[in-house]
Amino acid sequence: MAVHLPVPQPSSGLCAKPQQQRGNASTAAAAVATPPSTFAPQTTRLSAPTIALNIRHTTTPAAPPVVVMTERVAKKQNEETTATLASMWREIQGARDWAGLVEPLHPLLRAEIVRYGELVAATYKAFDLDACSKRYLNCKYGKARMLEAVGMAGAGYDVTRYIYAAPDIALPGAAGPCPSRWIGYVAVASDETARRLGRRDVVVSFRGTVTGSEWVANMMSSLEQARFDPADPRPDVKVESGFLSVYTSDDATCRFTYGSCRNQLLSEVTRLISKYKHEEMSITLAGHSMGSSLALLLGYDLAELGLNCDGCGDTVPITVYSFAGPRVGNTGFKNRCDELGVKVLRVVNVNDPITKLPGIFLNENFFGAGRLELPWSCACYTHVGVELALDFFKARDPACVHDLDAYIGLLKCPNKVAVVKNDGEHVLSKAMKFVLQHSFDTWRWQMAAIQVGELVQAIGL
Known part of the structure; x- marks a missing residue:
């Protein structure tokens, strides 16, 4: 018997906070008929070549009736899907650590992961790598038309601010840092999207490593105290020094903005929280590779400072969607994120070496460092959050294992990952070619040698 969920009537305040307790979302999730899935039901590791299929077949009648999908029927189905997402958005955002949603992967969660992944992919499509352009190494388009220009006019978000960052690193031959x-950028859900999602969603989207200084920052794998809250510095909370430099360094010469990446983000996110404080809200931070590290640092920063509290005293949930993200901090950092309720869903390819860095040797698996309080625990890198493991590898193009489009393509069509293609070269291939075109002399190779041991171990050679 089909169970139809009632469509909640939006209040005059769009996603205004309800006066009475919300219904049990897990019951709503159980009532949704799960469509056929190509994801293996007993594991979260999805492998394109050997993926197990879980497809239900129905007997085809001898003379099947012709069903015309009228606009009225399509609208009704869309309303039912909308009602489902709006009623269980907290679970989709990790309120219960995605219990029962990852294994097997729930179709609503899969759709949301793809949606946020595409918002991250927009940063690559809009990034200008043309050395002859006046917007070289910046965004090609203005805020008002950026999403439309990259083919995402129907994304349902309004970009409110662009974000700029640079590590405090001086490359050889450069006059200064x-x-x-x-x-990346900050965006907020439109009125229509807010009604569909069940809340006003604030999104911060980060791209991954492209410039030479960013590659160097990735190699700075020493741990450093975060100290985001001056009143409570927490010396046990440590993060990778390179990512911290990108997040906190200030460039007074930037003609597009002022202040560090951190100051830009805290200012804009708190402004939007204040603007929509009378509505149900969520903060979603998404990034690829290095961008996922910045997303996690921002999520921890907001929660540590208590900036994710609206004017009514309620806590706005923070969710990080990490695509191909490396480790960011030590065990103390991981434990503090858990205490603060920062929810992290890590989408990783098991063949991607970047997701195993830094900390190939000193990590959460080093002699129980992630489970026991040992003397060396504070020096061990530890992943944060829940992992969704994919399994794909394209032998003729090793860069594919880290490519964001390949991640999204597998989630969309897990049985066709072998034919996932970009418009031209893979994004990572373009970025690596750009870096190699810039001569850093022997210094670049010396810095790269620091990580060669970890890379060899990660790739499994």
């Missing part, structure tokens, strides 16, 4: 470059 590297200038700030466009690294």
Whole structure:
């Protein structure tokens, strides 16, 4: 018997906070008829070549009736899907650590992962790698038309601010520290999207490593105290020094903005929380590779400072969607994120070496460092959150294992990952070619050698 969920009537305040307790979302989730899935039901590791199929077949009648999908029927089905997402958005955002949603992967969660992944992919499509352009290493388009220009006019978000960042690193031959470059954007859900999602969603989207200084920052794998809250510095909370440098360094010469990446983000996110404080809200931070590290640092920063509290005293949930993200901090950092309720869903390819860095040897699996309080625990890198493991590898193009489009393509069509293609070269291939075109002399190779042991171990050679 089909169970139809009632469509909640939006209040005059769009996603205004309800006066009475919300219904049990897990019951709503159980009532949704799960469509056929190509994901293996007993594991979260999805492998394109050997993926197990879980497809239900129905007997085809001898003379099947012709069903015309009228606009009225299509609208009704869309309303039922909308009602489902709006009623269980907290679970989709990790309120219960995605219990029962990852294994097997729930279709609503899969759709949301793809949606946020595409918002991250927009940062690559809009990033200008043309050395002859006046917007070189910045965004090609203005805020008002950026999403439309990259083919996402129907995304349902309004970009409110661009974010710029640069690590405090001086490359050989440069006059000073590297200038700030466009690294992402802040956007807020439109009224229509807010009604569909069941809340006003604030999204911060980060791209991954592209410039030479960013590659160098990735190699700075020493742990450093975060100290985001001056009143409570928490010396046990440590993060990778390179990511911290990108997040906190200030470039006074940047012509597009002022302040560090951190200051830009805290200012804009708190402004939006204040603007929509009378509505149900969520903060969603998404990034690829290095961008996922910045997303996690921002999520921890907001929660540690208590900036995710609206004017009514309620806590706005923070969710991080990490695509191909490396480790960011030590066990103390991981434990503090858990205490603060920062929810992290890590989408990783098991063949991607970047997801195993830094900390190939000193990590959560090193002699129980992630389970026991041992003397060396504070020096061990530890992943944060829940992992959704994919399994794909394209032998003729090793860069594919880290490519964001390949991640999204597998989630969309897990049985066709072998034919996932980009418009031209893979994004990572373009970025690596860009870096190699810039001569850093022997210094670049010396820095790369620091990580060669970890890379060899990660790739499994």
